[in-house]
Amino acid sequence: MKKVYGLPQSLKRADTHYCPGCGHGIVHRLVTQAIDEFNLRNKTIGVAPVGCAVIAYDYWGIDVSEAAHGRALAVATGIKRCLPGHFVFSYQGDGDLASIGLAETIHTANRGENITCIFINNACYGMTGGQMAPTTLLGQVTATTPAGRNPKNLEGWPLMVSEMLSGLKGVSFAARSSVSCPQKVRQTYKYIKEAFNRQIKKEGFSLVEILSPCPTIWQKNPVEAAKWVEKEMAEVFPLGVIKE
């Protein structure tokens, strides 16, 4: 029988600590699958974030560096400049990348660092208990917006990170996808591969924003959470290639 699917070599066999219905596991698999497909396992260095994916190195069978909250792209810059022949990517959530680390994000992109950034957008701070993220939707109830996020309370609007970065000349590729259904997962994989490709071709900064469910914080079951990504989040954050 022809084997059409298997566990990526770069993905460790480990028990997951992620909640049922969480998107991290899917994206971990997609990233490691792309590492395998490009035959990069021996020369890939990942930079793990602070957040639920802080121990991503327990799942990735590659060299990984930790980074302080928000500093993944600064750390990745140091690594990539010293090891330009290696493939370097950061894996960051919305609080990490779009809030505390926004300066590092913008400047790494603007320098045109030849780094790939996998950006998990779940519209909240997951690990710390569901506070408002820069990407939290209007009206979304969080631990710190108990009445729902409201611009009239000066809580701002969802931050469109990918659109914002697309205006920078150093950015080679930016796309947004989700992992809410198999079709979207496959689309996400295509974007990840394209982002990898840009780094391999030394074309500069590449970003894939992935809308990812967080059922625990959203207080939804996994199916409802996936539907919420498609119906609510994708309304605000349009899917597709933003810069190519």
Add this chain to the structure above:
Amino acid sequence: MRTDKKDKHRYHRPSGNQRLLMSGNEAMGEAAVCAGCRFYAGYPITPQNELTAYMAKRMPPKRVFIQAESEVAAINMVFGAAAAGERAMTSSSSPGVSLKQEGISYLAGAELPAVIINVARGGPGLGNIASAQSDYFQSTRGGGHGDYYTPVLAPSSVQEAAELVFLSFDIADFYRTPVLILADAIVGQMMEPVNFDFKKKFTKKIPLKKWALGKGKKNNPNVVKSFFLEEGRLAIHNQHLLSKWEEIKKNEQRYCGYQTKDADFLIVAYGSQARIAQEAVDKLRKEKIKAGLFRPVSLWPYPVRALRQAAKEAGKVFVVEQSLGQMVEDVRLSLPGKKVLFLGKAGGGIPQAGQIIEWLKRNK
């Protein structure tokens, strides 16, 4: 003088015993290059700007200079470079070093070697840009969050600044720790002749960086981290760090004594302030007052044993600082029962030789 033809910017590098007139900031940059520093990231702040500018033009091909978007980014870039196994450095001045403390704590936790230069200025807050020694507490007590120390070296001349920077990369690599150079604005800004024909001062064999990123094995990848979530695991890591510091305390105490053997009155000062104190000692000796100077070079670990030895015969100990009294605490901790007096000025004030002499005479 020879010119390195390979260097696109052409720099002049002294050979043999040739001496160059350089500022402390530039000399520290050159020393880092000589030590094999392959990565430098910095952010503009006075009074250390000459160092960043020097690195920008001086970094040889295939080495990296980055003007970072912030102090925080600079130290985290250094984290990445150090994790990749390269000799890495950043420099700043007091307010900037406060911002870097997050990264320094992570470097210490992840056991990454790096060199951080602080050309200190006045504080708290924005303070001013004059010379100050008011970052002593921050430098010698860890500085960032968590249980940790970093070796701290304090130069008092341009030549010594260069030598200590050169040495600090070895200390950092051997112990896998960030090392802090605490220079003050006077040392950073003044120009003195300096030669880069360093005598090797660190003799221990530095192990290969098998732990670095890019050197992991397929089934045993390298992970650089300071995060230990499993119960009891962090306690083990903390104990491991503790034993490392004990080792550093044992091996890396550095100091310099001047006329201490028969000193009845021992002055203790470091950095640029020690130069001024030395002038005071000379003048006092001419007046037949047996003064001596003890100058700690390593501020952490503090040279406790040597200080005790130097202060043995002294009736009183006089501590002089460009601060309101920080190192004096270490002197008091080192010399229980000894009468320790303090003279300090902050905010850009510098205790002058005449003032030190007058103060010592009044209190002797």
